[in-house]
Amino acid sequence: MRLRIATRMIVAAGLISGHAFPRQGWWMTEPVRWVQTNLRQTDARLDPAHLIDQLADMRANVLLMGMGGIVAYYPTKVPFHYPSPELPPGMDLFGEVLQKAHARGIRVVGRFDFSKTQKAAYDAHPEWFFRTANGSPVIYNGLYATCINGGYYREQAMKILSEGLKKYDVDGLFFNMFGNQSHDYSGRDVGLCHCDSCERKFRAMFHRDVPDTPDDQYRQFMFISSRQLGAEIGELIHRIRPHAGYFNYIQESTDGIMSESNTAVGRSLPMWPYSASDNVNRARNSEPGKMSVNLCMQFVDYWWRFATVPQPEIASRLWENVANGGALAFEVNGTLDQQDRQALDTAKPIFRWLAKHEQYYAKEESAARVLLLSGPAKTGRKYSQNSYRGLFRLLSEEHIPFAVSDNMNWLGKRQFDLVIASDWAPKELAGYAESGGHVLIVGPNEPEFPVAPVVRTWKDMKGYFRVRDHSLLPSLRETDLMMTDGAYTELKPDPKALLTLIPPSLFAPPELVHIDMKDTDKPGLVFVSHGAGMVGWIPWDLGSLYYRQSLPAHAALFRDVVNHLDPHRQLETTAHPLVEITWMKQDGKQLLHLNNLSGHSDTGYFAPVPMRDIKIRMVGTFTEAQSQRSPNHLAIRVEGGYSEFTLPQLSDYELIVVQ
């Protein structure tokens, strides 16, 4: 509902970019091996020839480097734009790097950050800047935070960008920090911007003042403001440099969707070892016309930008990026002359290997036949990340190739065997099911269309479900009870339900444990015919429970329910659950990527455990399978519509090209 409001408002305000069709620029047609150097102002003295030699040596083909914004790396004539004080007089660092990079076939994407600037600009134009509730500016290490609704972003930044775009034949621009952060880099809460522009625009939209803390309307306001600004910047770039790409953390109006796989010391556990797969899979399948550039951040947290995360963590993120059809993308702070060389030493051989096999790493598209909905992103609607991640892990561990989308734009364009929703089950799924689609909803939130009569939703049900029919749930043959915790939506009682609720009962002292346990006919799972299709609903939070507890009973239920709705698996394998397998396609070829995640444990990343003799059955009739990382011709046996072969060994990663 909230998504629809936000979308309608954007459309009504005429803010959607004019690009009806995604642009097929170099980022979509060439293999991308991207290195981002977050330069410091002191790096303005770097030696361009040395930097380009280092990039060429590791076979990087895109350099993202500091261009302007907080600090410019070229002489600039635009007022309130400040070259690095370390830039030698008369030197044009950006221009020299660009010229040398192009001469070696390396593309250059310029980085801008307009989120802060110097005091002189604030003194001349205080109205351009972020203003806290008590009227003061936000100052961080001497720099003043600007406001995305103020004149610095809306007018001055456009002048700065125009100068840069006219002067340099850049291959793209990237923007950092886009949208009035409510916390500074040190984690200090600065609240919301109360500048005149924000107050005026917010009042026009919602007829009230900017609140003190973000609510749904404020989140919509920031979403709309940043997309409006994003569209203006996109139009400017595309007008002055039609062949340059526009890269930003937002999806709208851009050519490339940026994201990060990073760590933070205060982030709650568990770690998310699928971070890169998650970001890239979602970006590529939510917006198939755009490239996903998921930056593998080498550092532990802001305070320690020069301390790197474990090498196998860097490696697994890089493999995950390309296994899902995204750019290979790696980030360092400062130049490539690092004080901790572990990250770069990990990335280099991966960059070189992917360069050697680059014909397989462009124009990849997901071939997955299962879709996982991730919920409408960044529109103000709250969404359970744990539920989603639990289902993501289950699909990966079950080796079910799946695509992730945060929207319904795939409807009518791409056919899936099964669509899985967690707590966002939009009404469009009803029509999809009626025309023959199969849908699985996992979560207590009521779908936006009727599935089964709802009695009520319990906020916290610390109970069990009884397995009533083991023949239809064969993976649960040794289990009569499975736990549930958290919300449960009670559906109309059904004496024939496969799974039924047992409400909370006594659990202590041991003498009294569950002696009062009572069965009910309240379903924990329903299957409903919808026109020509079918909808399954597990009306409790199996996804979150699996994310936190990893109980085999929950995995078993998920497996049996998926098998019921999608009896013909696209892929069957003996691979260990921690081998992530993605199925991509490229020009008639099938590309199976195997990423060995067995080195991850709790907060540690170690070398993956080598695996042997992995049997794989793929639906379809193929004649040739060739593994690339350990080069082998794999003998294929075709039977019953499946092609079967065995991968003799898996080290860290493998690509099997099948045709």
Ligand SMILES: [Zn+2]
């Ligand atoms: Zn403001």
